[in-house]
Amino acid sequence: MEIYERIRKIREDLFKGSNLDFAKAIDEKPNTTSNWISGNRKIGLEVIEKILARLPQISSSWLLSEEGPMMKADAGKDEPYLITKAGVKYFKLANGKYLMRVPFVPVKAYAKYIDEYRDADFSEPLDEYNFIVDQIGHGCYMAFEIKGDSMDDDTRKSLGNGDIVLGRELSAEHWKDKLHTNEYPNWVIVLDNTILCKQITAQDMERGTITCHSLNPSPEYSDFELSFNDIRQMFNIIQRVSNMM
Structure with missing residues (x-):
């Protein structure tokens, strides 16, 4: 059975053949999932990781190489292998990797997250999103x-509208240290009134400021400076799930 046939089997068995329900479950466009299943489009590791991230009950060994059953033996339990002090959940995968489940802020929840973070009053738990990672953090x-x-320049470096990124928070006590922007050029920055995704291209350690840069070369996205006094949270981006497979 080819990889596209195994993906088709997931759709048939778990979603009664509904391409719309399958696409919705893995946060993808229906025409994209149809292309996967048709066999006319190459299916790379990014597709496999996205399916495993959104459907953790699927066995990674089966999806990757058709070894063993499609469903994990303990799929109904869904018990984390580890929950860190920060509340991040890790689930072991058969290929030696981990499924990492973290709080998720979609665009529609930006304002709510900013208000609740500012007031330190999280009335409801956030949604969650899954990533495949090599190790526990x-x-x-x-x-x-x-x-x-603003971060889309039509290259593989782009972070496009609708992409999902995994960010690791840099605590405020380290903001005035030298930021490792060569290793982590892209950042999510939470302000009092918005959430930005930018590159940090310069840092003035004496003044406590950073220069934010957009990948999109359009003049409307020119560089600008931010003071650490105006920043509430900073996350360096360590992984991306593209909205365009």
């Missing part, structure tokens, strides 16, 4: 949906 991680096209 003990920092504070969150997922954000990207809004707009």
Whole structure:
């Protein structure tokens, strides 16, 4: 059975053949999932990881190489292998990797998240999003949906509208240290009135400021400076799930 046939089997068995329900479950466009299942489009590791991230009950060994049953033996339990002090949940996968489940802030929840973070009053738990990772991390991680096209320059480096990114928070006590922007060029920055996704291209350690840069070369996205006094949270982006497979 080819990989596209195994994906078709997931759709048939778990979603009664509904392409719309399958696409919705894995946060993808129906025409994209139809292309996967048709066999006319190459299916890369990013597709496999997205399916496993959104459907953790599917066995990674089966999806990757058709080894063993499609469903995990303990799929109904869905018990984390580890929950870190920051509340991040980790589930073991058969390929030696981990499914990492973190709080998720979609664009529609930006304002709510900002208000509740400012007031330190989280009345309802956030949605969650899954990523496939190689190892367990003990920092504070969150997922954000990207809004707009300011970080889209039509290259593989782009962070496009609707992409989901995994961010690791840098605590405020380290903001005035030298930021590792070569290793982590892209950041999610939470302000009092919005959430930004930008590159940090310069840092003035004496003044406590950073220069934010957009990948989109359009003049409306020119560089600008932010003071650390105006920033509430900073996350360096360590992984992306593209909205365009």
